[in-house]
Amino acid sequence: MDSALISVGLPIALAVIMFGLGLSLTPGDFRRVAQSPRAVAIALVCQLVILPLVAFGLVKLFDLPPLLAVGFVILAASPGGTTANLYSHLFRGDVALNITLTAINSVIAIVTLPLLTGWAIAHFVDESTQIGLQFDKLLQVFAIVLIPVLAGMLVRHRSAAFADRMDRPVRTASAILLIAVVVGAMFSERDNITTYLVQVGVVAAIFCLISLTVGYLIPRRLGLTEDQAVACGFEIGIHNSTLAIAMAITVIGNAEMSVPSAVYGVLMFPIAAVFGIAVRNRAVLSSSDRSKSASQRGR
Template sequence: MDSPLVTVLVPLVLAVIMFGLGLSLTVGDFRRVATYPRTVILALVCQLVLLPAVCFGLVLAFGLAAAPAVGMLLLAASPGGTMANVYSHLFGGDVALNITLTAINSVLAVFTLPLVVNLAIDWFEPGDGGQVGLQFTKTLQVFALVLIPVGLGMYVRARRIDLARRAERPVKQLSLVILAGVIVAALVAERGNVGEYLAEVGLVATLFSIVSLATGYGAARLASGGHAQGVAVCMEIGMHNTSLAMTIALSPTLLDSAEIAVPSAVYSILVYFTAGAAGLLLRRAAARTAARA
């Protein structure tokens, strides 16, 4: 995975994804935390602390090999993905809450994600000399590749909101097209091992998805949030940003490992089904509650 094409494209994909996210954010998205502080705080604790711990337990229980294990922890440490907003909207969630959590967690992940990944590498690949780790210089690279594009996107939206609205969708589409090409290249390079990877991480990824979704809804209701807030947190916590995780895993300047990217690739497919099923179940539960009332 060290071809010049991938070396240039992968960091570009990450920058484009983050710029597209910035185009959808405003300073007000960060201020909105004051509207439902308990829900936001509990959701962030679950996202940043509880779920990585749960993922670590699953990885140990199923005895995953080092690279897939690190990949699962990378996935667990990633913030909510953009599809969480779409699913939240489809199933009656509080989309404004999704945006708030995405905005805050995307910034926090710049610091927490390298920490979780480093700890995972130290545990599963001891004595490796940190060669695949996110060392300080690489942490700075993540910071630059994530926060700078997000900041630029927010700046464009603040100064030219009409341009930001027109550019938001094409930017997302462009990033997905480029990312798809990189992922295909990675899978082709590892084609002899894909079946083995799927067999190894499929069940763990499915269980982690289910636990993430259930934790999100439960956390919001525990914080006295309503059904709409429960759906929003369910999707935000349950639909991790697999694009970000895979890009970091594949980047030659970061982890440079197709094996570490496999759990996120598997999860990115499975989560559409698990999140859809969760949304339908929650919608039916809300309908039954309304009928009894």
């Protein structure tokens, strides 16, 4: 936990990721809420209400140790990020909605993330254990989140062409740094990593799959379009695991709490890819069935 990779690399990784997010944002992304209030409201209820309840249920069901349980709640409370936008683009989701949701969620998380984390610590951790939020560290983390986002937005405002050129390099750097942070977090707990993987791996995979499914099916059942549901699925199913790791290590000062986010950060990529393929195939089959039905009626 005291390694340079964690103490220095984690803030840098988070700043680069959030700068990349800022490069894709404009003030219009926040104003777009007024254009799609229903889609945004449905997605936020899934993110802020349903997912913490799902995480709580899973950690209770699998009887996880207290610190790992808190780590899962932190993960569930973390917003989506640029990776969700990328997956939405690859699988034909409404990327504009993704960007709006990421922007709104990142701002709301300033309040909801510490609140849910504090509740989880109070619920799961024994009072005799000296663990709690360090509010000066919390302010530092949110400064690392907000300042790069604003800087990225300023860059886009000054030169949209430059922001577009920087998009791919910054995304690549974000992916590399995310991997480095995940490896560093797991290395800091290397003595217990096998035990943690056994305890957390299945739960992290189930949580990822449930998050993606909830994010897609509930909006679809409530009348959102296919591309909007795909966007919501990835936004709700792919969390900013770097922010969750920073919350555990920097703000709370406990590396064990970062393990669920680190494991999730590895598993979410293949699970989200398989989910995206399944959703697109389902959409293609549904479209084909509708075309056949229309053709038969025409006869």
